[in-house]
Amino acid sequence: MRNILCLLLCLFALTAVAQKQKNLALTPPMGWNSWNKFACDVDEKLIRETADAMVASGMRDAGYQYIVIDDCWHGERDSLGFIHPDPKRFPSGMKALADYVHAKGLKFGIYSDAGWKTCGGRPGSRGREFQDAQTYASWGVDYLKYDWCNTEGLKAEGAYMTMRDALAASGRPIVLSICEWGDNQPWEWAQDVGHLWRTTGDIYNCWDCVYDHGTWKSWGVMQILDKQDGLRKYAGPGHWNDPDMMEVGNGMRTNEDRAHFAMWSMLAAPLIAGNDLRNMSRETREILTNKEVIAINQDSLGIQGFKYSDQDSLEVWFKPLANGDWAMCVLNRKSTPQQLSFDWSKHAVTDTIFNRQLETSQTRYKLRDVWAKKASGTTAKTLKAEVPAHDVLMLRLSSSKPAKKAAKS
Structure with missing residues (x-):
């Protein structure tokens, strides 16, 4: 029955007029993502505790909405091709976890990849886009970060259009976060595809440095800031330049964290925290919950500084x-x-x-x-x-x- 449903959804999508889901991310998305602090070390206990902390810390009341699980939540696909979460890390299942997050007055996000495998080696969505989108919708997903590893032979614009159409066909409003690191100039084509798009490679928790991993590089806050030059004309309500998730609370000095948060607010960038919300210093919490700075980021004009x-x-x-x-x-x-x-x-x-x-x-x-x-x-x-x-x-x-x-x- 599920296979038939998926087939019908795919047929519907092929005949429907392709368009991005509207009235989402009219101001830069605000939330939390697991990658910067925890990488692949994720499980349902961490996500539940993070949702609790987002409420207790005042972050929800300051405007943060999304709890996003990044890479490595995946288990295997079943005989029909449907993806399931890792049963050891997420024994209650994603639907129960999403329900828990929603009960806190928050929204639930997840991660996948346009390639055969994710950056962490888990099953990607290539060839399964409509099936995965329907699965995410059935779980109650509100936000999808969609990565670009292991995408040999794919064209970025086409690959992200496919997932856009899949999400639209799912029947559930889901923000699409395009994460192909700015390699294919997404600002030139992504306005009608996703709600935000990464403009650079990964951020790194230092003021002004480059961390060379050998085959790729991570960039310090000032390095990322400089890479935004010339992009502001492409941003606005519902379509944002994304200079990557924040490193506030991950090891820089308080003054550097404050400057980092201020500049992301001036850029009208998504404010996606990347620290351990369960163990924040007072200074980190005060930076992340400064409502006057957040108001500048969330201003209804949606103009990038x-x-x-x-x-x-x-x-x-x-x-x-x-x-x-x-x-x-x-x-x-x-x-x-x-x-x-x-x-x-x-x-x-x-x-x-x-x-x-x-x-x-x-x-x-x-x-x-x-x-x-x-x-x-x-x-x-x-x-x-x-x-x-x-x-x-x-x-x-x-x-x-x-x-x-x-x-x-």
Whole structure:
């Protein structure tokens, strides 16, 4: 019976008009993924405890939704080709686990691969896309991270379109996270295929380094940040650039974690935590649950921020927000503190791609430091501050009243 159902779904998909599932990920997805901290060491106890921790820590109330199991959950396929979870690691089954996550007011995510095998050597979805999508839907899956290992002979766009159509045919709304590492320029074709797409290879928990694995590389936070240049025009509600999951809480210094989280928020990037939520320091929890920073990431305009200036590794970034607000982030990439002096009267900040302009000559903006959570003056005066090493100054600008015109000489 299940085989017949799968065949009918495949026939339906071939005759249906192919399109991405709509009204999903209208703001960057927020959640947690197992890979960065646990890699293949996953089981149902970890996932249940992580769901509990997401609630207890305040992360759910801050906006985090998805609990995503990455690679290595797989067992074998049965005689009809249906995938099953590893019975030792997930003895209760995925449906029971999804029900547990849903009962916490959260959503459930899973991982597969477009190739014959996943990156961890488990069964991939190649040739079984519609069957797997139907299985995921029956389990209650809400999010699919779809990887790109062991894909010899496949074209990325076509492979991801196949899974897109399979998810649509499943009858369940499922976010599709494209993970082919930016190798095939997904920003140019993925807007109508997935809801987010990786722009780089894997992230690594260091400030500015490259970790060479021999046949591939992982990239530090600053390395990943630099690879986003030129991509902002492709992002928006329902289709996001994804600079990979976060390393906040995985070994960097608190100031570096804060800068990492701030820049991912400025990028309108998915905020997918990758640490052990069960054992967070107070500092890590406060970074991940800062609602004022999250509000900048989740802004309804969905516009990715841009680098306005860069002088001696002191970068000034801006991000247009709804209702005429703006976010400003000053990033100090150096290992020593730097002094900032920003005279608003001498800077015309224009977003030429999305046709937005910060009119400080016409309007006075109130400044709010979103990390200190306090007012920080207005644009009537030059902004002066010391930005600590490997850290940020992050402000929200809200219009207050028209600026006074300069007196005639």
